[in-house]
Amino acid sequence: MKKEVSATELQQKLSEFLDGVYRNGDRVIVKTADKPLAAIIPIEVYEQMFKQREKPFSVLEKIWEKVPTVSEEQAQTDIEQAIAEGREKKALVVKVADFLNAYVPPAVN
Numbered sequence: 731m732k733k734e735v736s737a738t739e740l741q742q743k744l745s746e747f748l749d750g751v752y753r754n755g756d757r758v759i760v761k762t763a764d765k766p767l768a769a770i771i772p773i774e775v776y777e778q779m780f781k782q783r784e785k786p787f788s789v790l791e792k793i794w795e796k797v798p799t800v801s802e803e804q805a806q807t808d809i810e811q812a813i814a815e816g817r818e819k820k821a822l823v824v825k826v827a828d829f830l831n832a833y834v835p836p837a838v839n
Contacts, residue, residue, distance in 0.1 A: 734759045737767065 732802070733756055740747060750756035750791050751770055756815075758770040 732757045734761055737762050
């Protein structure tokens with residue numbers, strides 16, 4: 731069962747909430763000023779979350795192994811260059827669209 735508690739209430743009844751998590755599979759959302767702050771979940775749920783996460787990350791690790799090592803500076807330079815090229819292409823498209831809107835008469839049916 732999902733329960734929402736304040737941080738103060740959690741401090742006062744920590745063993746009670748932990749017992750509910752352990753025995754009943756409760757999930758406790760700890761809030762401060764009505765904002766979720768943390769969650770207390772059964773260890774089985776926690777372990778399952780990490781098992782589900784392992785497969786996608788193992789795929790990424792395999793990809794990273796095949797990618798040549800690039801320094802952070804080089805990566806930043808490449809990113810900035812790609813952004814600049816994208817902006818140039820976008821500007822060109824806008825200019826062409828403006829030209830067409832200004833000089834090409836509308837189609838007549």
